[in-house]
Every structure is written in C-alpha cells, then in structure tokens.
Amino acid sequence: MRYRTDYSQALLSETGQHLLIGSWQLHYQAYSTRAEDPRQPVLLLGGAFQCFRSFASEVEELLADHPVILLDLPSQGGNLQLAPELSLEALADLIAGFVEELHLPPLMPIGLSYGSALAALFAARHPQHCARLLLAGITAFGRRGARVLLEESLALLAEGRSAEFAHGAVTGLLNPTRSQETGVAPVFRKALLRQLQRLSASDIERYRQNSRRLLDFNGFHDHPVCPTLILAGEYDHFTQPWEHSQFASACAAADCALIHNADHLAQFEQRSACASLYNPFLRGEPLPLISPGSSHLPRSQWLQLEKRHEPRHAPRHSRARLQHAEFGELSVDVSELGFFGGLLHGDLPNVVPQRGWQLQMLDMPALAILPVRSSGSELAWVFAHTDAVGSAALAERVGQGAMPSVACA
Structure with a gap:
C-alpha cells in the first residue's frame, strides 16, 4: 500500500482508487503522513447514506496517529456497482480480500450503522486481519420493530411514496423527541429529509439491496475476539443501547460506553465525547475512567439494560378506532402509548x-401503524411515522405525559 500524503477535505469528493477482486469493484482512498507506512491503518466503513465526505473530521483527526483508509464496497457510498447476490458475509469477505490484495497489516475498522455490521463480521470471520475494532450503531437486526420498519420502507419505495419513506427514515435515525438534548439542528434534519426524498433510481436500488442483506442476515455465529469498543447513543431508537451491550457481552474483549445526548448519529452529534474514547482505544491505551459526555457501562450491567427504550403512558382517552380496508373499523382501547409505538x-x-x-385517536390525525405482536385481543405496534403532521401531533400528545408510565415489559 502506498498512501497519499497530501490529504485535504476536497479530495474526499473524488472516488479515489479502484481495486478489482474477481468481478467486484472496490473504491478506496488511503492517507498517511508518509507514503510507506507499516503501522496498522484505521479503516472507515460508513452507513447506508454516507460517503467519503462524511468522514472529513475523522480523517483529519486520526491522521496524527494512524494511516487512514476509506473503503466503498459494491453498492455502498460512491460505489455504484450493484451486487444483489452478495450477502453481508460476502461483503465482509471482500474486505479481507482487500487486505490480502494490498498486503496490508491488520486493520482497525471503525464501523458506523450499516458499516458496523460489515466491520463486525469482518473481525469475526477474519481475526488475523483485524487488530482492533470500534463499532457504533451495531445490531444483529433481530428486533421485530426494527425489521417491520425496514420492510415498510422498502414497500413505500416500491410504491413510489418517497416523501413517506423519507419521513419515516429520518424519524428513525434522528430521534425527534430528543432533538433538544442531541442538538440536531432543524436545518440538518431538513437537508437529510430532502436528500432521501430525491433518491435516484440507482440510489433506491442500492438501498433495497443493502436493506435486503440486513433482513436476510441470520445473526452472528461468531463474534470478534480482538479488542473491541462499542459506543451506543443514549437516545438511539434505531439501534438501541441494550442491543449494543448485548453484542458487547458476546465479544471476547469488549468495552461498551453510552454517549450522552446522542442518538443513532452519535459520532457526529457528540464528536468530542466519542473522540475522547476512540482515540486512546485506537492507540492501545487504557480508556479513561471518567470521560466527559459518556458513561462506561460495567460488564455486570450489559445484560440488564432496559429493553423498553421510551416511556409508554396510559393516555387520558383510551378509546380509539383501528381501521383497515379488509376489516373495516374496529373499536379498541389503547393501554400504552409512546412516540414510537x-x-x-x-x-x-x-x-x-x-x-x-x-x-384514529381522539383529536388526532389517523396514524399508520405496523403490528409487531398480536395475541388474542392484544396488539403491540410501532408507528410508521410516514406523515409529518401526524408525527408532530403525536409528539405533542406524548409530550404532555398525561399519566404515570405503565410498567415496562
């Protein structure tokens, strides 16, 4: 590997170099402070809607201590090659092929959101090529509520309902009930919403393929054995803190930390809090016992974290109407209500x-719901959040906190 030594943010807008492994194209950029660098490089693997430009701050900061590689696998980032036949495991194996083809030392991947699954699989399947591993937004994607929301997003795109898809996706990624805590600016939320409303046909197909890989994934049979640091956003509803800690408990040498005032985009919302942990971790130093903006989760708590991520209240007016084209209108009683379900x-x-x-609840717009569990006369659901007006009305209703929280299941 020969690294570029002239890093600038402007270079991240370029596709970089291409590597062909079989019929698959891999796009990458590689930077260091010296062209020949034997040190273990950091590998950045982003989420579904991220490109090289998303990591401008990280590259600049990490270059002081490490070589840095950015990689777009087929159907990711700026790599437009479609790959419907490739599973998550096959993509993880392509990372190993990348290492072997370029004769790289063991990598230190940073995997975010969708990239966290790839980074974790790479570490588990190819331990000889992975020195350290940092994950944020990790999940085995087995939670029923998350799966039905992802399936709904695919159905909406197939039906051409891009505005509804975009609103649901943004609501999942940026927890609107905690926007004051996370500091997500309305202008950023609107920009992301516009981006998702304007996906090209190619973008939609890549999203479909990546989502199908997650839905088809049967879970981790093996877990990373290298030193692993897992960061969970305190208010992340898409990949919840308990999912992070459960994954950490299955790893051989993991630490797990909660990033305060952050949701699914913790590394961007609370950059300094994340950096204060991952910089010493990547250097192989002990993590600070006390770090501003985060809490170290003791191993004894990892399997004890609450799985109910939001309070559910008994609404003041429990009577409601449940409507469906096939079954007509049903009279129901709502016993638990939260913003997400x-x-x-x-x-x-x-x-x-x-x-x-x-x-249809009293004095509320009709809200689309997706069943996650039904038994006899009981139905648990998640809100699809496809309508901005309805979501805003629900947020106001839930924010009133009308009655004490119901018991968490």
Missing part, C-alpha cells in the same frame, strides 16, 4: 395483516 386491546381478527392499519 404502543399497545391496544380489542376484538381483533385471527390473522393480522402487516400493512394497511390506521389508528
């Missing part, structure tokens, strides 16, 4: 379809 009771059909449900 709830629980209702009523005379329900034996077979509950996944799509097409609308919940």
